[in-house]
Amino acid sequence: MPRLLVFQHVAAEPLGTLDPLIRRRGHRIRFKNFERHPDAQLNVDRYPGLVVLGGPMNVEDHPRRPHLANEMRAIERMLGQGKPVLGICLGAQLLAHVLGAPVSRNPVPEIGWYPLRKTAQGEADPVLAPLPAETPVFQWHGCRFDIPRDAVHLASSPDCPQQAFRHGDNAYGFQFHLEMDQRLVERWLANPLYREELANSGLAQDEEAIRTLTRRHIATMQGHAEAVFNNFLDLVGRPERRHTLPSREWA
DSSP states (O other), X not given: OOEEEEEEOOTTSOOTTHHHHHHHTTOEEEEEETTTOXXXXXXXXXXXXXXXOOOSSOGGGTTTOHHHHHHHHHHHHHHHTTOOEEEETHHHHHHHHHTTOOEEEEEEXXXXXXXXXXXXXXXXXXXXXXXXXXXXXXXXXXXXXXXXXXXXXXXXXXXXXXXXXXXXXXXXXXXXXXXXXXXXXXXXXXXHHHHHHHHTTOOSOOHHHHXXXXXXXXXXXXXXXXXXXXXXXXXXXXXXXXXXOOOEEEO
């Protein structure tokens, strides 16, 4: 049975809607939770795929957070083995950094709902194919990655042109958060650290604006997300039909 390896940085940023999709397909999940176990050993050789989630830290924090350097070595090994990797937000920045691309502060943060536009290459990409040419997606980030050399630029937004890339056939970086549902949005809006970041951002979207836009857009985004994530999971291995949910594994 395929097992996905998941790097999680903080409890506030879980797999979201990606979790039940993975489990419905019969995959088991092996979590490496760096909030609980910052010194976790990372042996990736026995896993067929990796998902690296977001978090409030940044790539530049690796001297103070050694797990980030460990993660980047693990990502590099997965890439060297030709295994599928999906990086979301911070995860995408770590993936880009491993591939030699700079990660820096975006001129303005993106917090809330923003239009995402696929590039011509994004229109032809097998994983992003279910996304419309332009669609609103949920964002929460202050940093950005450059598109790595030899990677394919898949999507952009007006305030952050570097939104998604593919390296090779099966390594993807998404700056945006397709995995969100309404409950997770509310969880972030209630988190003191995230509330402070939003309050200090100077952005037009305040809490109530984000709630209003979430009610308007979340169902549509979740439908697109299910199709996109299933396309990525096809790279890991074909679904196995099961009648019971596989267990969650924590490291």
